[in-house]
Amino acid sequence: MAFVEHVAPDDRGPAEERPVRPPFGIRARILTPLAGGGFSFLPDGLLEVGETGTITRAEAWAVDTPMAAEISPVLDLRPLVLLPGLIDLHAHLPQLPNAGLGAGLDLLTWLERYIFPLERGFDLATAERLAPQAFGLLAAAGTTTAVLYGAVYEDSLGACFAAAERHGIRAVIGKVMMDRLRYDPTVDDSEVLDLSLQQSQRLIERWHGRDDGRLQYAVTPRFAVSCSADMLRQSAALAAATGAYWQTHLAEDRDEIDEVARLFPEAHDYVDVYDRAGGLGARTILAHAVHLSQREVERLAETGTRVAHCPSSNLFLASGAMPLARYLEAGIVIGLGSDVAAGPELSLFSVMRAGAYTQSGLRTMLGESRPPLKPLDWLRIGTIEGARALGLEARIGSLEVGKEADFILVDPSATAPIEGQAMDEPSDIVSRLIYRNRPGMIRGGWVRGRRLAT
Ligand SMILES: [Zn+2]
Numbered sequence: 001m002a003f004v005e006h007v008a009p010d011d012r013g014p015a016e017e018r019p020v021r022p023p024f025g026i027r028a029r030i031l032t033p034l035a036g037g038g039f040s041f042l043p044d045g046l047l048e049v050g051e052t053g054t055i056t057r058a059e060a061w062a063v064d065t066p067m068a069a070e071i072s073p074v075l076d077l078r079p080l081v082l083l084p085g086l087i088d089l090h091a092h093l094p095q096l097p098n099a100g101l102g103a104g105l106d107l108l109t110w111l112e113r114y115i116f117p118l119e120r121g122f123d124l125a126t127a128e129r130l131a132p133q134a135f136g137l138l139a140a141a142g143t144t145t146a147v148l149y150g151a152v153y154e155d156s157l158g159a160c161f162a163a164a165e166r167h168g169i170r171a172v173i174g175k176v177m178m179d180r181l182r183y184d185p186t187v188d189d190s191e192v193l194d195l196s197l198q199q200s201q202r203l204i205e206r207w208h209g210r211d212d213g214r215l216q217y218a219v220t221p222r223f224a225v226s227c228s229a230d231m232l233r234q235s236a237a238l239a240a241a242t243g244a245y246w247q248t249h250l251a252e253d254r255d256e257i258d259e260v261a262r263l264f265p266e267a268h269d270y271v272d273v274y275d276r277a278g279g280l281g282a283r284t285i286l287a288h289a290v291h292l293s294q295r296e297v298e299r300l301a302e303t304g305t306r307v308a309h310c311p312s313s314n315l316f317l318a319s320g321a322m323p324l325a326r327y328l329e330a331g332i333v334i335g336l337g338s339d340v341a342a343g344p345e346l347s348l349f350s351v352m353r354a355g356a357y358t359q360s361g362l363r364t365m366l367g368e369s370r371p372p373l374k375p376l377d378w379l380r381i382g383t384i385e386g387a388r389a390l391g392l393e394a395r396i397g398s399l400e401v402g403k404e405a406d407f408i409l410v411d412p413s414a415t416a417p418i419e420g421q422a423m424d425e426p427s428d429i430v431s432r433l434i435y436r437n438r439p440g441m442i443r444g445g446w447v448r449g450r451r452l453a454t
Contacts, residue, residue, distance in 0.1 A: 017075050022049040022405065022449035025074035027061050029081040031426050032399035033380040040399075041426040046074065047082055049405040053448030058399045077409065079422075081429060083379070084398050085144025085170075085406040085445055086348040087386025089308035090247075090287040090337025092149045093160055093173070094122035096134050100344040103316055107253040107342075108225075110317060115341070119176070120183040122151035124159055131163035138169060139445040139452035141346040144406040145170040145386065145396065147247065147285060147308070147337075149220055152176050152184050154199040161207045164215055168450050170406060172245055172390065173207075174220030175200055177235055181226040193231050197238060204242045213395075214447070218245035218285070223252075224260045224273045232277035245283050245390075250274065250307075251296075252288035253319045271296035280305045285389060287337055288313075289327070290320040301331040306389040309381070312354035313339035321358045325370035335386030349437040352378040356434065375430040405449040414441035 019026065030045035040058075048057035048071060059065075067074060095118055102114040122130075127150070138146050150157040150173055157175040164171040177196045179189070187195060200219055208217035219239040221227040227235075227248075239246035251257055251270045260270050267273045271292065274280055280303035287308040289300070300307065307327065314320055327334060336351050337343070343351065356378060362368035373381070387397025396406045412423050415432035423429050433441060445452045 016077075018409075018444050018451060019049075019075060019446075019449070020451045022053050023051045023068070023071045024049055024449065025057075025067060025071040026077055026082065027074050028077040028409070029079060030058060030399060031081055031429065032058070032084055033376070033384045033397075035384055035393050035398050035400060039376055039426065043424070044078065045082075047399060047405075047407070049449040053405050053450065055399060055401055055403050055405050058401055079413075080443060081410050081412060082399060082407050083410060084383040084396070085408050085447065086142045086382050087145040087335055087390070087397065088138065088143045088338050088346070088348055089147045089285055089306075089335040089386055089389055090310055091146060091340045091343075091346070093131060093134055094119045094126075094151045095341035096130065096137070096346075097341075099341040099346075101341070104318065107256055107317055107319060108259075110342070116183040119151045122156050123153060124155040127151075127156035127159035128163070131160045132167060135164055135167040135169045135171075135452075136454050138346055139167075140439070140442060140454035141348070142408045142410070142442040142445060143169075143346065143348060144408065144445050144447050144452070145172075145390070147172040147218065147245075147390070149174060149176050149222075149247070152178060152182070152196070154203060157203055158206070161203070161210070161215060165210065168447050168452050170214050170396070170447050172216045172218050174218035174245075174247060175203055177219070177221045177231060178226040179228050179231045193228070193234065196231070197234055200235070200238060201242075204238075204244050208242065208244050216245065217242075218247040221248050223249035223256070224264060224270065225256060229264065229273075229277065232274065232279060236277050236279040239283065240278070243283075245285060246279055247285045247287070248274065248279070250286040250289045251291045252314070253317065254291065257291060269293055269296055271299050275299060275303075282306070282391060287339060288319065288322070290314055290322045297327060297330045297332070304333070307332055307334045308337035308339075308389070309334050309355065310337040310339035310343055310351070311358045312345065312351050313337070313343035315354055315358065316344055317342050321362055321366070323362060323368065324355065324359060324373070325368060329370065333385065333389050334381060335389040336382045347437060348382045349433050352382060352434045353437070375427050375434055378434060379430050404447075406447050408442060408446070409444040411441050411443050414438045
């Protein structure tokens with residue numbers, strides 16, 4: 001095989017082969033949710049990736065399977081497991097250096113103390129230094145698609161896109177827009193709205209849809225506290241006119257909700273603020289949505305608006321416990337977000353664990369009677385449901401023929417409490433990835449069959 005590299009996963013084992021770019025075939029255990037519902041687990045499977053980075057086979061291994069010359073020999077990576085790459089619907093690139101700091105502060109104080117100073121300093125040079133590292137760390141955590149907020153600066157956002165383009169990760173990124181409570185005093189109040197729209201427009205023209213859609217743009221008003229009604233409306237119009245996504249935060253924290261009610265007295269509730277701006281719909285990703293009325297839940301469901309569930313962040317900042325089961329029952333499309341740096345870790349397996357504990361808390365302390373999600377349900381939310389939230393469920397999110405080969409390789413033995421313990425049940429494998437996740441368990445990530453640097 002031409003395109004193989006040898007990697008030493010740690011200092012104990014021998015170097016192992018990994019495909020670098022397609023075409024190739026991997027023999028391994030293959031576990032994936034299916035886009036049409038349910039799961040597939042192949043204890044001895046073949047994942048074949050064609051020249052263009054598309055999955056050409058995902059099937060049980062058979063000794064007599066005829067292989068094309070260019071993918072022979074097939075790499076045998078058993079007993080490692082192939083999963084779809086994880087999809088992080090919400091994180092803040094400039095904030096990564098402060099991950100894990102400021103626990104116990106309320107949202108608005110935490111922003112002032114730990115976040116705005118970092119974002120203010122996220123200039124071109126800082127972005128050029130940090131963004132490549134951030135993409136490597138995301139890949140090392142098993143994330144192959146990341147939806148990100150940058151800082152307010154156009155050139156620094158451009159550097160983030162350029163780094164993502166070089167790295168190979170699939171990314172949706174947006175320049176943060178704010179015309180209230182700003183951290184860039186060099187721009188006059190009277191100019192900030194027009195300037196921010198123009199900068200976003202230029203970035204969309206340059207980057208949205210790049211590399212056959214691997215890179216996309218999200219118009220990114222920070223949230224209603226730091227955006228005027230005008231900015232919300234015009235940013236939503238820009239997203240609609242260009243086909244970009246629109247992302248912002250919703251109902252994360254009680255104080256924030258009170259502040260939004262004060263700033264937008266004409267709105268029925270928080271969701272209505274974005275509704276009046278024309279911001280709801282299937283291309284919109286709202287992070288958090290922790291505290292919603294029944295009316296708001298129904299409105300998000302009927303408009304097809306997507307929610308990025310960020311349970312580790314919600315626990316870290318004591319924002320609240322999102323009633324996930326209730327929202328799913330209402331029909332809202334929900335994926336997961338690490339929300340770094342309000343979430344302390346990039347790993348979506350850590351986020352799943354925080355989410356599962358949150359659901360247990362809702363049941364034991366707050367009378368939630370709906371059944372809890374099981375490990376495979378969490379894997380589904382972190383993969384195919386994240387893809388659905390982005391409207392990409394036909395392209396990524398599961399390991400099925402015809403899809404683009406975004407996948408990760410995991411070593412379940414790294415999660416075993418006792419060395420040498422075999423795990424054969426898919427739900428057991430995923431349970432340990434969630435509840436006993438370890439940095440060393442992710443052994444590689446690929447987007448369109450191209451190996452991501454970690
Ligand atoms: Zn956030």
